[in-house]
Amino acid sequence: MEAIPEQRLHPLSWLFELFNVLRQFIVPILILLFTGQGDRYELWGLLGVGVMVPLAVARYYSFRYRIGRDRIVIRSGLLHKTVRDIAFTRIQNVTLHQGLLHRLMNVAEVRLETGGGEDKEEGRMRVLGFAEAQALQRIIRSSELPVSSVDAEAPAAEEQVLLQLPTRELLKLGLISNKGMLLVAAGIGGAYQFNWKLPQAVFENVGGWLMNHRDDLGNGPGAYVLGGMLVLLAAFTLLRLISILQAILHYHGFVLSSDAHRLSITRGLLSRFNGSLPRTRIQAWTLQQGWLQRRFKRYALRVDAAAGSNQKHEQLESHWALAPIADDAGIAQIIGAVLPAGSWPVAEWLPLHPNAWKRRFKVPAFFLLSVSAVCVFWVGYYGLLPLLGIPWLYVQSKIWARHAGYAHANGLIAVREGWIGKHWRFAQTRKVQAVYLKQSPFDRRYGMATVFCDTVNAGMSEPTLAVRYLPFDEAVRLHDELAAAIAQ
Secondary structure, three states: OOOOOOEOOOOOHHHHHHHHHHHHHHHHHHHHHHHOOOOHHHHHHHHHHHHHHHHHHHHHHHOEEEEOOOEEEEEEOOOOOEEEEEEHHHEEEEEEEEOHHHHHHOEEEEEEEEOOOOOOOOEEEEEEEHHHHHHHHHHHHHOOOOOOOOOOOOOOOOOEEEEEOOHHHHHHHHHHOOHHHHHHHHHHHHHHHHOOOHHHHHHHHHHHHHHHOHHHHOOOHHHHHHHHHHHHHHHHHHHHHHHHHHHHHHHOOOEEEEOOOEEEEEEOOOOEEEEEEEHHHEEEEEEEEOHHHHHHOOEEEEEEEOOOOOOOHHHHHHHOOOEEEEOHHHHHHHHHHHOOOOOOOOOOOEOOOOOHHHHHHHHHHHHHHHHHHHHHHHHHHHHHHHHHHHHHHHHHHHHHHHHOEEEEEOOEEEEEEOOOOEEEEEEEHHHOOEEEEEOOHHHHHHOEEEEEEEOOOOOOOOOOEEEEEEEHHHHHHHHHHHHHHHHO
């Protein structure tokens, strides 16, 4: 039988290896050149850049891969040789990543993720031609049987599109999201690295502008109030514009599709992401609807994935946000394509213990009492002002308990919480790995308990699925039902 020949990466692979090394020195160089600050010894690392060029070229020539009938064999290394023999059945995800430079050169980075328990992808191929990368992705996903090379013209497997996000939906996502605030906070932190006086100078200039134009705004305290409101309005508008820009860059061309075995996501304007999630790796679901989302009648849906490697939590959350924004119909279509028919939406929610609101109320109320006692000691009667929050806590706890609930039916365990911002978390009973019951002294006094349901990687990207503050007998019954289902 004719041997299957080995193949090399794209001829420009060495260039991307070099860029990956240089990226580590960009921030120290910018700080040193533009601000004159920092330790000049930070540039010493650049002495090794000259050595990295031949090493990157050598890595290109030493890296080989061979696509067999049911596996891919990757050989790499100069002095320390490594051979990875990865069966297609072990590969849980094939991700294609394209940065701006990748797209300009029509190449892609391929990442093969398995269940090997390593701290990174078991196979990373930097870089392949985009057509070859797509063909390799199709072969692994469909377990096709190549003979000697990748068939770049092979037709893609039939997929059902579950969700597409047009530009108007991305605009809504930007208006709803608070990512602008996070990016500005990160920018302020970066500004402190370049020049620690820069953020202070910005605030001083804004204050100076208000002082210089206070006559235009009027006289008296009202002028300062109006000026402050204008500044807040300008800041709010800027943050929303940044959020909209981030949403467009991150989710442009977002398509969620499904076939018989996996969900696939394509997204990104400058940096393009193309990845898939096997249905069997989906452990738990989180559906959220904040206050602004309720105004737009939109939701956000993401899942916990059983990661075979110790991936960063941020990567899990960003890659498997199945629906960053979607309406009722879109959410129903996505969930219905994965879960058994009739599982979602839940037909009947069961209430919590009648005293569940007290469990929600007492801890923050005790905290306010403690803060108030300290404040009274230092400032006198004005320290009683924090107690004004107790009536709000009382009302909030009562309403929270009235809206909270749980369900265990049709092979699904689900909880719902919140009223200003709503939150649902659910999982198939067969995905639950462990179940346990907990009681605090307060719970024992009022005859209630909480049932915790752990899935694979529970508590990493999302909190554990917890059915809180049930009557004790009901909690024991739910615990026993789930334990029996796990045993089966």
